Amino acid sequence: MMTLLDNVGMLCIFMGLPFFLTGTVGLLRFPDIYTRLHALTKADNVGLGLITLGLSLQADNLFIVAKLILIWILVLIASSASCHLVARSAIQKNIHPWVK
Amino acid sequence: MEQLLNGLRSFIVQKNIHLSIHGHAYLGRSVLLRFLLFSAVWFVLTGSDTASWIIGLPAVFLAIGISHVISPYPSAPLSFIGVCSFLPFFIRQSALSGIDVMRRALCRQLAVNPGLVSYTTFLPEGSARIFFVNTISLLPGTLSADLQEDRVTVHTIDKNLAIWANMQNLELRIAILWRVKLHKREAL
Numbered sequence: 001m002m003t004l005l006d007n008v009g010m011l012c013i014f015m016g017l018p019f020f021l022t023g024t025v026g027l028l029r030f031p032d033i034y035t036r037l038h039a040l041t042k043a044d045n046v047g048l049g050l051i052t053l054g055l056s057l058q059a060d061n062l063f064i065v066a067k068l069i070l071i072w073i074l075v076l077i078a079s080s081a082s083c084h085l086v087a088r089s090a091i092q093k094n095i096h097p098w099v100k
Numbered sequence: 101m102e103q104l105l106n107g108l109r110s111f112i113v114q115k116n117i118h119l120s121i122h123g124h125a126y127l128g129r130s131v132l133l134r135f136l137l138f139s140a141v142w143f144v145l146t147g148s149d150t151a152s153w154i155i156g157l158p159a160v161f162l163a164i165g166i167s168h169v170i171s172p173y174p175s176a177p178l179s180f181i182g183v184c185s186f187l188p189f190f191i192r193q194s195a196l197s198g199i200d201v202m203r204r205a206l207c208r209q210l211a212v213n214p215g216l217v218s219y220t221t222f223l224p225e226g227s228a229r230i231f232f233v234n235t236i237s238l239l240p241g242t243l244s245a246d247l248q249e250d251r252v253t254v255h256t257i258d259k260n261l262a263i264w265a266n267m268q269n270l271e272l273r274i275a276i277l278w279r280v281k282l283h284k285r286e287a288l
Binding site: 032097 | 237
Protein backbone atom coordinates (compact mmCIF):
# COMPACT_ATOMS: atom_id res chain seq x y z
CA MET A 1 0.00 0.00 0.00
CA MET A 2 2.79 2.36 0.98
CA THR A 3 4.70 1.74 -2.22
CA LEU A 4 1.57 2.25 -4.32
CA LEU A 5 1.04 5.68 -2.73
CA ASP A 6 4.72 6.46 -3.22
CA ASN A 7 4.51 5.57 -6.90
CA VAL A 8 1.34 7.59 -7.50
CA GLY A 9 3.03 10.47 -5.69
CA MET A 10 6.07 10.13 -7.91
CA LEU A 11 3.80 10.17 -10.97
CA CYS A 12 2.16 13.40 -9.79
CA ILE A 13 5.55 15.03 -9.28
CA PHE A 14 6.66 14.02 -12.78
CA MET A 15 3.38 15.35 -14.18
CA GLY A 16 4.01 18.67 -12.43
CA LEU A 17 7.48 19.22 -13.89
CA PRO A 18 6.41 19.92 -17.54
CA PHE A 19 4.25 22.79 -16.28
CA PHE A 20 7.29 24.54 -14.82
CA LEU A 21 9.19 23.85 -18.04
CA THR A 22 6.46 25.24 -20.32
CA GLY A 23 5.93 28.18 -17.98
CA THR A 24 9.56 29.07 -18.55
CA VAL A 25 9.29 28.44 -22.30
CA GLY A 26 6.30 30.80 -22.34
CA LEU A 27 8.23 33.37 -20.33
CA LEU A 28 10.93 33.35 -23.01
CA ARG A 29 8.71 33.10 -26.09
CA PHE A 30 5.71 35.30 -25.29
CA PRO A 31 5.86 38.80 -26.77
CA ASP A 32 5.18 41.22 -23.89
CA ILE A 33 5.02 41.68 -20.13
CA TYR A 34 1.32 40.77 -19.83
CA THR A 35 1.46 37.53 -21.79
CA ARG A 36 4.62 36.56 -19.88
CA LEU A 37 2.73 37.03 -16.63
CA HIS A 38 0.12 34.60 -17.95
CA ALA A 39 2.83 32.00 -18.51
CA LEU A 40 4.39 32.45 -15.08
CA THR A 41 1.35 32.51 -12.82
CA LYS A 42 -0.80 29.86 -14.41
CA ALA A 43 1.74 27.21 -15.30
CA ASP A 44 3.56 27.45 -11.97
CA ASN A 45 0.29 27.26 -10.05
CA VAL A 46 -0.59 23.91 -11.61
CA GLY A 47 2.99 22.64 -11.46
CA LEU A 48 3.29 23.44 -7.77
CA GLY A 49 -0.19 21.99 -7.14
CA LEU A 50 0.80 18.65 -8.67
CA ILE A 51 4.13 18.56 -6.81
CA THR A 52 2.32 19.38 -3.55
CA LEU A 53 -0.13 16.56 -4.25
CA GLY A 54 2.69 14.15 -5.07
CA LEU A 55 4.66 15.01 -1.93
CA SER A 56 1.48 14.80 0.20
CA LEU A 57 0.90 11.25 -1.01
CA GLN A 58 4.43 10.35 0.08
CA ALA A 59 4.25 12.22 3.40
CA ASP A 60 4.66 10.36 6.70
CA ASN A 61 1.91 12.15 8.59
CA LEU A 62 -0.98 14.56 8.20
CA PHE A 63 0.97 17.44 9.73
CA ILE A 64 3.32 17.48 6.75
CA VAL A 65 0.32 17.31 4.41
CA ALA A 66 -1.18 20.37 6.12
CA LYS A 67 2.12 22.17 5.84
CA LEU A 68 2.42 21.41 2.11
CA ILE A 69 -1.14 22.54 1.40
CA LEU A 70 -0.60 25.73 3.41
CA ILE A 71 2.56 26.48 1.42
CA TRP A 72 0.64 25.95 -1.82
CA ILE A 73 -2.13 28.32 -0.72
CA LEU A 74 0.37 30.98 0.39
CA VAL A 75 2.21 30.74 -2.94
CA LEU A 76 -1.13 31.00 -4.80
CA ILE A 77 -2.01 34.19 -2.92
CA ALA A 78 1.47 35.66 -3.39
CA SER A 79 1.64 34.81 -7.10
CA SER A 80 -1.80 36.16 -8.01
CA ALA A 81 -1.28 39.33 -5.94
CA SER A 82 2.21 40.03 -7.32
CA CYS A 83 1.01 39.25 -10.85
CA HIS A 84 -1.75 41.83 -10.42
CA LEU A 85 0.70 44.40 -9.03
CA VAL A 86 3.19 43.92 -11.87
CA ALA A 87 0.40 44.21 -14.48
CA ARG A 88 -1.08 47.26 -12.77
CA SER A 89 2.23 49.04 -12.62
CA ALA A 90 2.76 48.25 -16.33
CA ILE A 91 -0.69 49.70 -17.17
CA GLN A 92 -0.01 52.82 -15.13
CA LYS A 93 3.30 53.28 -16.95
CA ASN A 94 1.30 53.18 -20.22
CA ILE A 95 2.97 50.05 -21.50
CA HIS A 96 0.64 48.95 -24.29
CA PRO A 97 -0.08 45.27 -24.67
CA TRP A 98 1.30 43.54 -27.72
CA VAL A 99 -1.39 42.99 -30.37
CA LYS A 100 -1.45 40.55 -33.22
CA MET B 101 7.63 59.51 9.30
CA GLU B 102 4.74 61.90 8.82
CA GLN B 103 2.99 59.33 6.67
CA LEU B 104 3.43 56.77 9.39
CA LEU B 105 1.94 59.13 11.96
CA ASN B 106 -1.00 59.92 9.70
CA GLY B 107 -1.55 56.23 9.16
CA LEU B 108 -1.49 55.67 12.89
CA ARG B 109 -3.89 58.55 13.48
CA SER B 110 -6.40 57.28 10.94
CA PHE B 111 -6.00 53.82 12.42
CA ILE B 112 -6.92 55.15 15.87
CA VAL B 113 -9.88 57.09 14.44
CA GLN B 114 -11.02 53.98 12.59
CA LYS B 115 -10.67 51.95 15.74
CA ASN B 116 -12.78 54.41 17.71
CA ILE B 117 -15.57 54.29 15.15
CA HIS B 118 -15.20 50.57 15.17
CA LEU B 119 -15.56 50.47 18.95
CA SER B 120 -18.55 52.76 19.04
CA ILE B 121 -20.39 50.59 16.54
CA HIS B 122 -19.56 47.16 17.79
CA GLY B 123 -18.28 47.52 21.33
CA HIS B 124 -15.25 46.06 23.07
CA ALA B 125 -16.46 42.49 23.07
CA TYR B 126 -16.57 42.50 19.28
CA LEU B 127 -13.05 43.91 18.98
CA GLY B 128 -11.72 41.39 21.47
CA ARG B 129 -13.27 38.52 19.58
CA SER B 130 -11.93 39.79 16.26
CA VAL B 131 -8.37 40.12 17.66
CA LEU B 132 -8.57 36.70 19.29
CA LEU B 133 -9.71 35.07 16.04
CA ARG B 134 -6.90 36.73 14.10
CA PHE B 135 -4.41 35.67 16.77
CA LEU B 136 -5.54 32.05 16.52
CA LEU B 137 -5.47 32.09 12.72
CA PHE B 138 -1.98 33.61 12.37
CA SER B 139 -0.56 31.46 15.18
CA ALA B 140 -1.96 28.38 13.44
CA VAL B 141 -0.25 29.41 10.19
CA TRP B 142 3.07 29.89 12.01
CA PHE B 143 2.69 26.61 13.88
CA VAL B 144 1.96 24.63 10.73
CA LEU B 145 4.93 26.20 8.93
CA THR B 146 7.50 25.76 11.71
CA GLY B 147 6.30 22.67 13.56
CA SER B 148 7.27 21.91 17.12
CA ASP B 149 10.36 24.16 17.15
CA THR B 150 9.59 26.37 20.19
CA ALA B 151 12.57 28.68 19.60
CA SER B 152 10.98 29.80 16.32
CA TRP B 153 8.34 31.70 18.31
CA ILE B 154 10.96 34.37 19.07
CA ILE B 155 10.34 35.47 15.49
CA GLY B 156 6.85 34.01 15.26
CA LEU B 157 5.15 35.89 18.07
CA PRO B 158 6.18 39.40 16.91
CA ALA B 159 5.24 38.36 13.37
CA VAL B 160 1.81 37.24 14.55
CA PHE B 161 1.19 40.54 16.37
CA LEU B 162 2.41 42.52 13.37
CA ALA B 163 0.04 40.53 11.16
CA ILE B 164 -2.87 41.20 13.53
CA GLY B 165 -2.14 44.94 13.40
CA ILE B 166 -1.73 45.13 9.64
CA SER B 167 -4.78 42.98 8.90
CA HIS B 168 -6.80 45.12 11.29
CA VAL B 169 -5.82 48.31 9.44
CA ILE B 170 -6.51 46.79 6.03
CA SER B 171 -9.74 45.05 6.93
CA PRO B 172 -11.25 46.09 10.28
CA TYR B 173 -14.52 44.25 9.73
CA PRO B 174 -14.04 40.57 9.07
CA SER B 175 -16.57 39.24 6.58
CA ALA B 176 -19.21 36.72 7.49
CA PRO B 177 -17.96 33.12 7.38
CA LEU B 178 -17.87 31.58 3.93
CA SER B 179 -20.86 29.56 2.86
CA PHE B 180 -20.20 25.83 3.25
CA ILE B 181 -22.08 24.92 0.08
CA GLY B 182 -20.22 27.71 -1.68
CA VAL B 183 -16.84 26.26 -0.65
CA CYS B 184 -17.89 22.76 -1.71
CA SER B 185 -18.89 23.95 -5.17
CA PHE B 186 -16.09 26.50 -5.58
CA LEU B 187 -13.14 24.21 -4.77
CA PRO B 188 -13.68 21.64 -7.55
CA PHE B 189 -14.46 24.48 -9.98
CA PHE B 190 -11.27 26.30 -9.01
CA ILE B 191 -9.05 23.21 -9.22
CA ARG B 192 -10.50 22.24 -12.61
CA GLN B 193 -10.09 25.77 -14.00
CA SER B 194 -6.52 26.02 -12.65
CA ALA B 195 -5.57 22.77 -14.35
CA LEU B 196 -7.18 23.94 -17.60
CA SER B 197 -5.32 27.25 -17.44
CA GLY B 198 -2.00 25.47 -16.94
CA ILE B 199 -2.67 23.20 -19.91
CA ASP B 200 -3.80 26.24 -21.94
CA VAL B 201 -0.52 28.06 -21.29
CA MET B 202 1.40 24.87 -22.06
CA ARG B 203 -0.33 24.51 -25.42
CA ARG B 204 0.19 28.16 -26.38
CA ALA B 205 3.85 28.22 -25.35
CA LEU B 206 4.72 25.04 -27.26
CA CYS B 207 2.79 25.84 -30.44
CA ARG B 208 5.15 26.21 -33.39
CA GLN B 209 3.47 29.47 -34.33
CA LEU B 210 2.85 31.36 -31.11
CA ALA B 211 -0.88 30.93 -30.39
CA VAL B 212 -1.63 34.23 -28.68
CA ASN B 213 -4.02 37.02 -29.64
CA PRO B 214 -3.94 39.27 -26.59
CA GLY B 215 -5.99 42.31 -25.69
CA LEU B 216 -7.46 44.34 -22.84
CA VAL B 217 -11.09 44.07 -21.75
CA SER B 218 -12.84 46.28 -19.23
CA TYR B 219 -15.32 44.55 -16.93
CA THR B 220 -17.65 46.19 -14.42
CA THR B 221 -18.18 43.97 -11.44
CA PHE B 222 -21.41 43.77 -9.46
CA LEU B 223 -19.65 42.43 -6.38
CA PRO B 224 -19.70 44.80 -3.40
CA GLU B 225 -16.52 46.48 -2.25
CA GLY B 226 -14.37 44.49 0.14
CA SER B 227 -13.09 40.94 0.50
CA ALA B 228 -15.35 39.43 -2.16
CA ARG B 229 -14.17 41.91 -4.81
CA ILE B 230 -10.50 41.47 -3.90
CA PHE B 231 -10.95 37.71 -4.03
CA PHE B 232 -12.57 38.06 -7.48
CA VAL B 233 -9.68 40.14 -8.84
CA ASN B 234 -7.10 37.67 -7.55
CA THR B 235 -8.96 34.63 -8.85
CA ILE B 236 -9.22 36.10 -12.36
CA SER B 237 -5.44 35.78 -12.71
CA LEU B 238 -5.54 32.07 -11.97
CA LEU B 239 -8.25 31.20 -14.52
CA PRO B 240 -7.59 30.20 -18.15
CA GLY B 241 -6.59 33.06 -20.43
CA THR B 242 -7.34 36.00 -18.14
CA LEU B 243 -5.27 38.22 -15.88
CA SER B 244 -6.49 41.13 -13.79
CA ALA B 245 -4.39 44.14 -14.69
CA ASP B 246 -6.12 46.98 -12.84
CA LEU B 247 -8.95 47.71 -10.43
CA GLN B 248 -10.56 51.15 -10.22
CA GLU B 249 -13.57 51.03 -7.91
CA ASP B 250 -15.82 48.49 -9.64
CA ARG B 251 -14.03 48.49 -13.00
CA VAL B 252 -11.61 45.62 -13.53
CA THR B 253 -9.21 45.79 -16.45
CA VAL B 254 -8.67 42.25 -17.66
CA HIS B 255 -5.84 41.24 -19.95
CA THR B 256 -6.72 38.25 -22.07
CA ILE B 257 -4.26 36.05 -23.89
CA ASP B 258 -6.81 35.33 -26.60
CA LYS B 259 -9.56 37.75 -27.63
CA ASN B 260 -11.62 34.87 -29.00
CA LEU B 261 -12.22 33.40 -25.55
CA ALA B 262 -15.63 33.92 -23.93
CA ILE B 263 -14.29 36.43 -21.38
CA TRP B 264 -17.63 37.98 -20.42
CA ALA B 265 -19.35 34.67 -19.82
CA ASN B 266 -16.40 33.42 -17.77
CA MET B 267 -16.30 36.58 -15.65
CA GLN B 268 -20.04 36.43 -14.96
CA ASN B 269 -19.83 32.78 -14.03
CA LEU B 270 -16.92 33.44 -11.65
CA GLU B 271 -18.69 36.45 -10.16
CA LEU B 272 -21.81 34.45 -9.39
CA ARG B 273 -19.82 31.64 -7.75
CA ILE B 274 -17.92 34.15 -5.59
CA ALA B 275 -21.17 35.86 -4.57
CA ILE B 276 -22.47 32.51 -3.33
CA LEU B 277 -19.16 31.70 -1.64
CA TRP B 278 -18.97 35.01 0.26
CA ARG B 279 -22.75 35.24 0.89
CA VAL B 280 -23.03 38.62 -0.84
CA LYS B 281 -25.55 40.01 -3.29
CA LEU B 282 -24.59 41.16 -6.77
CA HIS B 283 -25.91 44.69 -7.03
CA LYS B 284 -26.32 46.54 -10.26
CA ARG B 285 -24.75 49.95 -10.43
CA GLU B 286 -27.25 52.76 -10.90
CA ALA B 287 -27.67 53.79 -14.50
CA LEU B 288 -25.51 56.74 -15.46
